Amino acid sequence: MRRVLIALGFCVSLSVLACAAAPAIAKPLQIYFIDVEGGQATLVVSSSGQSLLIDAGWPGYEGRDADRIVAAAHQAGLQQLDYVLITHYHRDHVGGVPQLLDGIKVGTFVDHGPNLEDSEVTRTDYAAYEKAIAGHTNVSVKPGWGLPMKGLEVHVLTSAGDHIPSPLPEAGEANPYCAKEPPAPEDNTENARSIGVLITYGHFRFLDLGDLTKKKELELACPNNLLGTVDLFLVTHHGLDQSNSKALVWALHPRVAVMDNGARKGASPAAWQIVHDSPGLEDLWQLHYAAESDRDHNVAEENIANMKENCEGKSIKVIANADGSFTVTNGRTGAQKTYAKK
Secondary structure, X not given: OEEEOOOOOOEOOOOOOOOXXXXXXXXXXXXXXXXXXXXXXXXXXXXXXXXXXXXXXXOOHHHHHHHHHHHHHHHOOOOEEEEEEOOOOOHHHHXXXXXXXXXXXXXXXXXXXXXXXXXXXXXXXXXXXXHHOOOOEEEEOOOOOEEEEOXXXXXXXXXXXXXOOOOOOOOOOEOOOOOOOOOOOOOOOHHHHOOEEEEEEOOEEEEEOOOOOHHHHHHHHOOEOOOOOOOEEEOHHHHOOOOOOHHHHHHHOOOEEEEOOEOOEOOOHHHHHHHHOOOOOOEEEEEEOOOOOOHHHOOOHHHEEEOOOOOOOOOEEEEEOOOOOEEEEEOOOOOEEEEOOO
């Protein structure tokens, strides 16, 4: 394994926001929110055809999560994954890496550096990850860096407990929602070390903060909003209420949010309500019906990819254009909804 800090032309400053110029012919950006039953696996395919997988789901289950990821990659026309970014070393995010490598080639692994959580299960999963990626290029990123993907800007916002020191362009305004935000507890788990990224394609902005917990969220949101607003928001931490502070979510003003919950994991009513009530939100989509919640804390069936606990693992797909418009497709029903450019 080669752990590289400034390799492959990785951008190391947000002062240069694009690692590559936008393509002459604007093809759409594709995002697949793959159902890994309450873990994370988000596949991003740029207009140039380069690919980024964010997290790899759970281990075990006869390779279920790896198989679903590979199927999504093939649906997108991919024979390999250019980058696999591991937000943090919890089992539902990193555990599927060994099985994934049995099913598809991977170019570069991206992570935040060594495991920083003192727990036996996390140490075990991190050791399995390191063993699996031996021989692959491995890059540890820091806040302010970017990934070199043609036609796409991938900005690293948080990593290993640190965050960008200054606002993104057109961000930095005082956040009016901070005044009523209660103090957040300390978190010494890997969740707080999650890599968070903002992916930008033209005027379209997509935010994924992994499992970042509230104290770290508030460092991005208060007293000033360092991130600005977004079009698409992957609800943090599967919709658990250890994350999703109102001061951050409401300041982001997402137009659409996707919750990668499982049937019995995530979609906590308190966090669900914060996202649902976010100013300007047009729609919330869920990967699963939350069986342990009530009807008032689940979206309508047409916005849910999997209604039953024992399911086929249907995904939610987003096709985004450089003008900021995008279309969401429910993999279970095939139904689509388009959101016009602003």
